[in-house]
Amino acid sequence: MKFDCEIIQDLLPLYIDDVCSIKSKVVIEEHILECSKCKELLSELGNQAVTQELSIEKNRVIEKHLKKERKRSTMIGLITAAVLMIPLIVCLICNLAVGHALNWFFIVLTSLMVFASITVVPLLVNDKKILWTICSFTISLVALLGTICIYSGGKWFYLAVIPCVAGLVICFAPFLIRYISLPKGVCNHKALITMSVESLAVYSIIAVVGIYSKYPGYWAAAIPITTYCLLVPWGIVLVLRYLPISKMFRASIACLVSSLLLTFVNDVVDWSIGDFNGICLAKADFSNWNTYTNDGNVGWCILVIGVILTLIFAILGCVRLSKREIK
Ligand SMILES: [Zn+2]
Numbered sequence: 001m002k003f004d005c006e007i008i009q010d011l012l013p014l015y016i017d018d019v020c021s022i023k024s025k026v027v028i029e030e031h032i033l034e035c036s037k038c039k040e041l042l043s044e045l046g047n048q049a050v051t052q053e054l055s056i057e058k059n060r061v062i063e064k065h066l067k068k069e070r071k072r073s074t075m076i077g078l079i080t081a082a083v084l085m086i087p088l089i090v091c092l093i094c095n096l097a098v099g100h101a102l103n104w105f106f107i108v109l110t111s112l113m114v115f116a117s118i119t120v121v122p123l124l125v126n127d128k129k130i131l132w133t134i135c136s137f138t139i140s141l142v143a144l145l146g147t148i149c150i151y152s153g154g155k156w157f158y159l160a161v162i163p164c165v166a167g168l169v170i171c172f173a174p175f176l177i178r179y180i181s182l183p184k185g186v187c188n189h190k191a192l193i194t195m196s197v198e199s200l201a202v203y204s205i206i207a208v209v210g211i212y213s214k215y216p217g218y219w220a221a222a223i224p225i226t227t228y229c230l231l232v233p234w235g236i237v238l239v240l241r242y243l244p245i246s247k248m249f250r251a252s253i254a255c256l257v258s259s260l261l262l263t264f265v266n267d268v269v270d271w272s273i274g275d276f277n278g279i280c281l282a283k284a285d286f287s288n289w290n291t292y293t294n295d296g297n298v299g300w301c302i303l304v305i306g307v308i309l310t311l312i313f314a315i316l317g318c319v320r321l322s323k324r325e326i327k
Pocket residue numbers: 004005008031035036037038039
């Protein structure tokens with residue numbers, strides 16, 4: 001062999017890309033006829049080059065389709081926005097002609113903004129669609145309630161807005177937290193952050209209702225009942241997320257904690273309204289469902305179902321544990 005394998009192997013990538021000189025090409029081809037090791041390497045490199053080429057081509061096709069799709073959805077979004085402008089302009093002219101001022105026009109404007117937030121926004125936005133859609137929906141809903149409140153001269157703005165926004169936060173916080181970049185120290189505690197935000201949302205609803213209702217004894221009853229009810233989701237989240245035992249045992253404890261808390265919720269209500277007669281489970285009568293027996297029947301149902309689920313998960317946990325020990 002005229003040339004060393006190392007020299008030939010250095011030249012092989014250039015040969016595959018067809019960028020080496022004719023002289024080198026001849027040398028490589030002559031060498032390969034005699035050397036099986038370099039021949040094998042050439043075919044391997046050739047295969048790798050084909051795979052790379054295919055992957056580049058695949059990404060190019062996907063990118064092209066995505067671009068086309070984005071262009072199409074932007075177009076549909078702009079057309080929808082343009083269509084929504086027609087009733088808006090008609091209302092603008094009518095409001096000016098009839099009332100010689102702009103008042104109910106803003107109600108139409110904000111109503112269309114609510115509609116556009118769930119139709120136009122997802123079509124026009126390419127990144128973080130859900131986040132942008134929910135944010136724009138919330139802002140336009142607040143604007144709509146605000147304009148209706150001003151137009152009707154009502155004093156209920158906060159009473160309507162806070163529960164609406166809090167309700168949206170409670171529903172969507174678990175999804176939205178994924179889009180928010182959190183500092184390193186807390187990014188592993190998304191469940192805790194979500195639960196804290198949702199608890200604040202619940203308390204804000206209780207607070208705004210209390211401020212508006214001015215009902216005597218409201219706070220003394222509402223705060224303990226709300227806090228006790230929040231213990232159920234908090235208990236489940238803390239047990240499922242942080243207890244250092246197997247999944248089945250965690251599920252078992254979560255069932256036990258939540259069913260026990262729910263079973264005695266009536267005692268907390270009684271205590272909050274000053275009608276506490278000690279912790280006790282009301283008598284059940286499953287043949288008779290009325291105002292006097294409903295509490296006991298529901299309480300016993302929750303307790304029995306909770307205990308059954310607790311036992312099922314605990315047994316499954318033990319079975320898994322013993323299987324693992326046998327292995
Ligand atoms: Zn060789």
